Amino acid sequence: MPSHTAKSKITDLALLAGPAAFSEPLHVGRPSVGDRERFLERVNDMWDRRWFSNNGPYVREFEDKLRGFLGVKHCIPVCNGTIAMELAIRALDLKGEVIVPSFTFISAAHALQWQEITPVFCDIDPKTHNLDPQKIEAMITPRTTAIVGVHTWGRPCEVDALTRIARRNDLRLLFDAAHAFGCSHQGRAIANFGDAEVFSFHATKFFNTFEGGAVATNDDELAAKIRLMKNFGFQGNDNVIYIGTNGKMTEISAIMGLTGLESLDQIIQVNRQNYDLYRELLSGCSGLTMVTYDARERCNFQYIVFEVDESAIGLTRDDLVQLLTAENILARRYFFPGCHRMQPYRSFFPHAGLLLPETERLAGRVMSLPNGTAVGAADIQQVCGLVRFAIDHAAEIRAALQTRELALK
Ligand SMILES: Cc1ncc(COP(=O)(O)O)c(C=O)c1O
Numbered sequence: 326m327p328s329h330t331a332k333s334k335i336t337d338l339a340l341l342a343g344p345a346a347f348s349e350p351l352h353v354g355r356p357s358v359g360d361r362e363r364f365l366e367r368v369n370d371m372w373d374r375r376w377f378s379n380n381g382p383y384v385r386e387f388e389d390k391l392r393g394f395l396g397v398k399h400c401i402p403v404c405n406g407t408i409a410m411e412l413a414i415r416a417l418d419l420k421g422e423v424i425v426p427s428f429t430f431i432s433a434a435h436a437l438q439w440q441e442i443t444p445v446f447c448d449i450d451p452k453t454h455n456l457d458p459q460k461i462e463a464m465i466t467p468r469t470t471a472i473v474g475v476h477t478w479g480r481p482c483e484v485d486a487l488t489r490i491a492r493r494n495d496l497r498l499l500f501d502a503a504h505a506f507g508c509s510h511q512g513r514a515i516a517n518f519g520d521a522e523v524f525s526f527h528a529t530k531f532f533n534t535f536e537g538g539a540v541a542t543n544d545d546e547l548a549a550k551i552r553l554m555k556n557f558g559f560q561g562n563d564n565v566i567y568i569g570t571n572g573k574m575t576e577i578s579a580i581m582g583l584t585g586l587e588s589l590d591q592i593i594q595v596n597r598q599n600y601d602l603y604r605e606l607l608s609g610c611s612g613l614t615m616v617t618y619d620a621r622e623r624c625n626f627q628y629i630v631f632e633v634d635e636s637a638i639g640l641t642r643d644d645l646v647q648l649l650t651a652e653n654i655l656a657r658r659y660f661f662p663g664c665h666r667m668q669p670y671r672s673f674f675p676h677a678g679l680l681l682p683e684t685e686r687l688a689g690r691v692m693s694l695p696n697g698t699a700v701g702a703a704d705i706q707q708v709c710g711l712v713r714f715a716i717d718h719a720a721e722i723r724a725a726l727q728t729r730e731l732a733l734k
Contacts, residue, residue, distance in 0.1 A: 332714050335721050339651035341729075346707055347653035354529030354627075355699035357592045359584035367580040378575050380556075387534075387579035390586055395516035397541045399548035402574040402582070403555050406503045406525025406538035410436040412572055413521045413540050414471075416550040417497045421468035426456050427663040427670075427677070428684040429475045433501050434664045437473075445469070446665045446674070451683045454478065454616070458486035462494070471497035476505035476515060478616055478628040479531075484510050484518045491519070499523065502541075506532045507589060509623040516541035521551075526578075531592065531627035531697075532585050534578035595698045596626035599705060603629050603694065606709035610716055612637030629694040630659070632687070639719030642692050644726060648715055649694075654708050657693045 337343040358364075371383060384402055391400040403409045410433055414423075419442055425433050427446035434444040447464045450457040454477045461472060472491055474482035482500065491498040498518075502508075503525035505515040516522050521544070526537035540551050550567070553560060558569030585592075600618075607613055616630040633642035640648075642658065649656040663684045664670055665677035678685050694708060715722060 332711070335718050335725060338648060338715075338722070339653075340648045341722075341725055345651065345653045346711060347704075349653065351654045351695045351700065351704055351708070353655060353657045353659075353693050353695050355695070355697050356528045356533050357531065357585075357588075357595070357698040358533075359581075359586075359588040363587065364580060364584040367584065368577065371576050371580060376576060378573055380573070381576040381579070383576045383579040383583060384574050387574075387582045387586075390583060391539060391541075394586065395514045395541060397514065397516040398543045398545065400516060400524075400539050400541040401548060401551050401555065402534075402537065402539045402579060403572040404538070404574055404578075405536045406501075406523060406527060407432040407436055408555075408570065408572040409523040409525070409538035409540045410473075410499075410501060411439060411570070412551050412554050413499055413523055413542075413547075414440060414442065416547055416554055417471065417499070417520055419470045419497060421470050422466060423471045423473055424456075424461055424464050424469060425473040425664075426475055426477075426684070427665040427681055428454065428660050428687055429477060429501065429664065430503070430660060431664050431667055432503075433473050433475065434670060438669070442470075443468075443673075444664070444670065446663075446670070446677050446681060446684070448681045448683050449477075449687065450483075451687060453480060453483070454687065455480065455482040456487065457683070458483050458490060461487070461490050465494055465496070469494070469496060471499060473499045473501060474519070475501040475503075476508065478630055479505045479508045479625050480616075480618065481505065481508065481510035481515060481518075481622070488519070503527075503530065503538075504628065505625075506530065507593065507623060507625040512622070514623075517543060520544060521547060526582060531596065531625040532582075532589060534574065534582040534585070537574055537578045537582065592698055593625055596696055598702075599696050599700055600626045600629060602702060602705045603709060606706065607631070607712060610638075610713065612716070613712070627696055629696045631692050631694070632690045633692055634690065638716055639723055640715060642690050644723070645712065645715060646692055648722070649708070649711060652711055654695065654711070656695075658688075659691060659693045661688045661691070663688045 500522040521542040526534040555572030558567035612634040
């Protein structure tokens with residue numbers, strides 16, 4: 326809850342020694358949860374059964390429900406989204422090089438590198454924030470085995486163009502759908518595209534199982550392989566037929582998922598209302614551009630993302646994030662600085678940025694603001710009031726920050 330309301334002068338800002346607007350941190354991804362009683366009923370049942378892991382009844386029920394919800398043949402629950410990606414990569418027998426965006430969370434690059442596959446970073450389209458199909462083919466070499474597209478903010482990649490490129494070049498196609506649970510492309514649920522799509526059900530995601538993830542595919546053979554691989558390669562009790570890992574989802578995670586699924590519509594409704602309120606309250610702020618969603622598609626409205634144009638506002642994205650953080654509003658710079666600027670990739674490819682101008686530009690401009698059922702209208706009014714106040718007093722704030730920076734030197 327906000328603790329202080331209006332700021333009338335710049336020294337009221339917490340960054341400049343005023344009181345913080347929020348007494349408790351307001352997080353970007355505080356979990357949205359289902360009904361507590363239903364969750365506890367199921368936990369009590371699990372407790373009585375003493376069946377906590379190893380493909381228990383709740384994991385099987387969760388898998389059935391996921392399949393039905395997504396309209397996909399297989400949706401295999403696992404312990405997190407990164408392992409889901411590692412399993413899909415391994416089961417598809419990828420090798421050599423794989424094309425992936427740099428403007429994303431680090432896990433897809435790591436899942437590749439972990440298996441000694443080189444992630445080749447391709448630039449994004451500044452309009453969609455997703456892989457730019459026009460730039461992919463120039464990155465293909467004889468060692469390329471696949472493309473990994475990421476449905477950033479839940480906005481589907483250019484699925485059809487990527488599918489055509491993959492077919493034309495005999496490449497596998499995977500999607501990191503960590504942001505896109507509950508979203509659709511041309512009316513069909515994300516889960517059904519490429520060779521496989523990978524979800525994350527991490528606590529910060531729109532739909533969570535504490536930690537968790539899943540691999541969705543319509544390919545029976547691939548699904549069978551992933552099922553074996555996520556359980557050490559066991560076929561039956563005593564027979565191991567592949568190298569595998571421990572990717573199993575626990576019963577308590579599946580219970581969280583089953584309970585969350587029952588509240589999915591309400592969670593989307595709250596996200597949508599919050600999204601609309603942010604849009605209304607910050608509309609007309611020149612220099613702030615909000616990421617929008619295609620009204621013809623299903624969408625989870627989880628991500629409240631703005632691009633900050635420093636030249637129009639007079640403050641950098643980092644100034645705004647710093648200012649909000651001091652107020653206990655934990656705005657995030659997703660995805661700064663881009664995977665290619667993180668280790669080990671920065672050392673492997675020190676000049677990758679030359680081929681990633683849009684990634685570099687966007688990574689310096691994006692700001693994510695809090696959403697989810699833990700965020701109310703009063704919070705959003707307070708956050709937007711602060712952003713507007715900062716923009717209205719940009720020159721004064723910049724001067725004060727400069728004086729402070731000089732004093733600290
Ligand atoms: C785009 C993206 N992919 C993958 C992941 C990794 O998922 P997990 O944390 O479940 O391993 C995340 C975040 O957690 C993400 O934002």
